[in-house]
Amino acid sequence: MHKLLRQxxxxxxxxxxxxxxxxxxxxxxxxxxxxVLRLLxxxxxxxxxxxxxxxxxxxxxxxVNNPYYNLEGLGIRFVASPRHADMLLVTGPVSRNMExxxxxxxxxxxxxxxxxxxxxxxxTGGIFGEGYxxxxxxxxxxxxxxxxxxxPPPPAAxxxxxxxxxxxxx
Amino acid sequence: MKPxxxxxxxxxxxxxxxxxxxxxxxxGWRDTAEAALSAGARLGxxxxxxxxxxxGGSRVRALLVCFEGLVCIELRLPDxxxxxxxxxxxxxxxxxxxxxxxxxxxxxAVAADGKVADERPWLRHGAWPQDVFPLRRDVANAxxxxxxxxxxxxxxxxGDGVHEIPVGxxxxxxxxxxxxxxxxxxERVLKLEERLGYKHKGVEKRFEQLGLEDAIRLAGRISGxxxxxYAWGYAMALESMAGVNPGxxxxxxRALLLERERIANHLGDLGYLGNDGGLAFGLAQFSRLxxxxxxxxxxxxxxxxxxxxxxxGGVAVDVDSAAIALLLDEADRLxxxxxxxxxxxxxxxxxxxxxxxxxxxxxxxxxxxxxxxxAARASGLAFDARVYPAHAPYDALEPRMCTRxxxxxAARVNVRFEEILESLGLERRILRQLPSGESRVALPxxxxxxxxxxxxxxxxxxxxxxxxxxxxGTVRRCHPHDPSWQNWPALEHAILGNIVPDFxxxxxxxxxxxxxxxx
Numbered sequence: 001m002h003k004l005l006r007q008x009x010x011x012x013x014x015x016x017x018x019x020x021x022x023x024x025x026x027x028x029x030x031x032x033x034x035x036v037l038r039l040l041x042x043x044x045x046x047x048x049x050x051x052x053x054x055x056x057x058x059x060x061x062x063x064v065n066n067p068y069y070n071l072e073g074l075g076i077r078f079v080a081s082p083r084h085a086d087m088l089l090v091t092g093p094v095s096r097n098m099e100x101x102x103x104x105x106x107x108x109x110x111x112x113x114x115x116x117x118x119x120x121x122x123x124t125g126g127i128f129g130e131g132y133x134x135x136x137x138x139x140x141x142x143x144x145x146x147x148x149x150x151x152p153p154p155p156a157a158x159x160x161x162x163x164x165x166x167x168x169x170x
Numbered sequence: 171m172k173p174x175x176x177x178x179x180x181x182x183x184x185x186x187x188x189x190x191x192x193x194x195x196x197x198g199w200r201d202t203a204e205a206a207l208s209a210g211a212r213l214g215x216x217x218x219x220x221x222x223x224x225x226g227g228s229r230v231r232a233l234l235v236c237f238e239g240l241v242c243i244e245l246r247l248p249d250x251x252x253x254x255x256x257x258x259x260x261x262x263x264x265x266x267x268x269x270x271x272x273x274x275x276x277x278x279a280v281a282a283d284g285k286v287a288d289e290r291p292w293l294r295h296g297a298w299p300q301d302v303f304p305l306r307r308d309v310a311n312a313x314x315x316x317x318x319x320x321x322x323x324x325x326x327x328x329g330d331g332v333h334e335i336p337v338g339x340x341x342x343x344x345x346x347x348x349x350x351x352x353x354x355x356x357e358r359v360l361k362l363e364e365r366l367g368y369k370h371k372g373v374e375k376r377f378e379q380l381g382l383e384d385a386i387r388l389a390g391r392i393s394g395x396x397x398x399x400y401a402w403g404y405a406m407a408l409e410s411m412a413g414v415n416p417g418x419x420x421x422x423x424r425a426l427l428l429e430r431e432r433i434a435n436h437l438g439d440l441g442y443l444g445n446d447g448g449l450a451f452g453l454a455q456f457s458r459l460x461x462x463x464x465x466x467x468x469x470x471x472x473x474x475x476x477x478x479x480x481x482x483g484g485v486a487v488d489v490d491s492a493a494i495a496l497l498l499d500e501a502d503r504l505x506x507x508x509x510x511x512x513x514x515x516x517x518x519x520x521x522x523x524x525x526x527x528x529x530x531x532x533x534x535x536x537x538x539x540x541x542x543x544x545a546a547r548a549s550g551l552a553f554d555a556r557v558y559p560a561h562a563p564y565d566a567l568e569p570r571m572c573t574r575x576x577x578x579x580a581a582r583v584n585v586r587f588e589e590i591l592e593s594l595g596l597e598r599r600i601l602r603q604l605p606s607g608e609s610r611v612a613l614p615x616x617x618x619x620x621x622x623x624x625x626x627x628x629x630x631x632x633x634x635x636x637x638x639x640x641x642x643g644t645v646r647r648c649h650p651h652d653p654s655w656q657n658w659p660a661l662e663h664a665i666l667g668n669i670v671p672d673f674x675x676x677x678x679x680x681x682x683x684x685x686x687x688x689x
Contacts, residue, residue, distance in 0.1 A: 003513060003517070004451060007455065049340055050344075050347055053346075054391040055685045056394025059475065065457070067458050080342035095371040096297035096314075097369070101339050127376075128371050132309065133371045134372055
């Protein structure tokens with residue numbers, strides 16, 4: 001036990017300041033009122049859905065909870081069920097084999113809800129594009145509030161997308 | 171030395187990988203596979219292609235991993251929908267690959283008694299009709315069909331008190347989609363059946379729309395956590411067709427990137443394994459170490475996961491003496507930190523209680539299933555393409571293989587710890603002996619119809635890339651093969667007799683790719 005405690009003391013706190021929201025990432029702003037966004041605030045519950053990614057974006061979504069980014073320290077946490085979530089964080093071009101699972105997951109999130117598409121594939125279909133097995137970008141299947149480009153987007157960019165989605169418009 | 175297969179004409183495939191190809195007839199397909207199995211060979215990959223435009227029907231290929239190297243057996247079928255002999259009784263891992271070949275091209279593996287072992291589709295869910303085979307050349311990638319019905323007959327386990335737990339495709343954590351069907355009594359698992367293919371997005375079809383050199387970007391996005399391994403495998407296949415050797419400096423830099431990918435993934439897994447074993451401290455510590463490594467990658471090589479750093483003919487990175495000093499310093503620091511954390515993991519009774527004897531995969535089962543990579547090494551099987559056959563630069567770097575014999579979660583944890591240390595050693599050797607020279611050479615035009623092979627030991631296991639050139643520098647066909655094809659079925663065995671709450675830990679200890687096998 002003493003080794004473990006010494007290690008914690010040795011490392012200390014590594015958490016860095018979070019990024020500022022970036023309005024240019026917002027795809028649409030007509031869905032939720034300022035009042036709802038104020039209530040959601042930053043006590044946000046997120047359900048992640050991989051709709052067909054290469055798994056690169058998942059690595060960076062994991063990273064937002066490492067001690068440097070510490071997303072949970074802002075009151076934002078990942079939950080195990082869409083029914084507990086305020087926001088879906090969706091990666092990948094949506095494979096046709098995941099299309100109905102994504103729709104069902106979206107439907108299971110109670111209103112009011114937000115969707116953030118993560119990564120170049122989520123934003124545009126990326127290198128996979130649209131094809132016999134790929135629906136392309138996330139917005140082709142469910143409404144998207146904020147889209148975060150990058151291949152994969154670094155953790156700070158993903159956090160920025162999440163924070164932008166819950167930021168009140170003037 | 172050539173492998174000995176009586177009656178077979180083995181034609182060498184040029185390039186870094188020691189490989190031969192051989193045309194076989196229907197009988198030879200079975201006979202060669204049987205001879206290979208009795209000589210201790212494994213099945214590396216199996217795939218089919220539409221060759222009607224070349225005046226034939228279809229062609230099925232299998233990669234046999236022999237002690238001497240790879241043997242690619244090729245069976246031409248007169249018609250696009252002809253049956254070919256089933257190999258799944260010899261190599262159980264062939265079963266899903268054969269089902270995928272049927273879903274995509276329409277060739278069916280049939281046993282000697284005329285039976286089809288498993289008629290259920292594997293990659294086709296409801297996205298295209300059952301009489302459409304999307305990898306055929308007359309099906310456009312832009313085709314779309316209305317979503318069809320998706321019924322899948324899971325194997326039912328019956329008996330007093332048996333019930334099923336369906337899980338997925340959307341899982342509770344941040345992981346890739348797939349479906350697990352548990353049949354349980356109380357909390358004990360009687361059977362696990364996996365259903366994958368949810369991430370199938372037509373990667374092989376997409377390859378055929380790209381140029382040979384551009385397609386390396388797609389290769390680097392087959393399984394993002396193995397981007398270096400796939401890009402190198404693809405480059406190796408392409409360079410073998412081009413007859414080009416990127417030179418010692420470029421090859422050593424590739425190995426440097428591959429070892430850093432291995433270290434990053436192992437660090438991440440060790441954190442999650444601690445977390446799933448109830449020690450959240452482990453996740454915080456290891457994810458910090460991983461982040462440090464990723465930041466160094468970003469600063470030194472320009473990408474956190476090293477995507478697109480391996481390019482046809484070489485690498486798109488270089489290191490100067492300041493970078494070498496920084497990387498050597500990082501290696502020393504990481505080794506010190508790893509030693510401390512390993513001591514904590516080893517001494518933690520609660521954690522060891524979860525790890526030891528959990529999710530056991532015996533050597534016999536692993537060998538029978540053709541398990542590869544770190545899972546194989548943790549079950550006492552000595553497969554590591556870096557050690558044997560050791561393509562350049564590993565033949566000169568002489569890596570040490572890390573193995574354990576118990577095949578439990580603890581063994582897979584220990585192999586990861588030791589492989590990080592070994593990779594740090596390799597990194598030091600590379601950085602200290604890096605010669606000056608070009609980091610990239612130009613590729614000549616590639617002859618239509620050439621075949622190239624790549625074989626890379628990624629962090630999870632061995633990756634193969636089989637690449638065929640089309641006209642004017644295009645990809646005619648590319649089949650990338652992930653080690654997860656072989657290792658997913660092993661997870662169904664490792665869980666048997668364990669309790670459901672141990673599944674996340676056991677699953678994580680394998681950490682297999684969905685994207686890599688769904689394609």
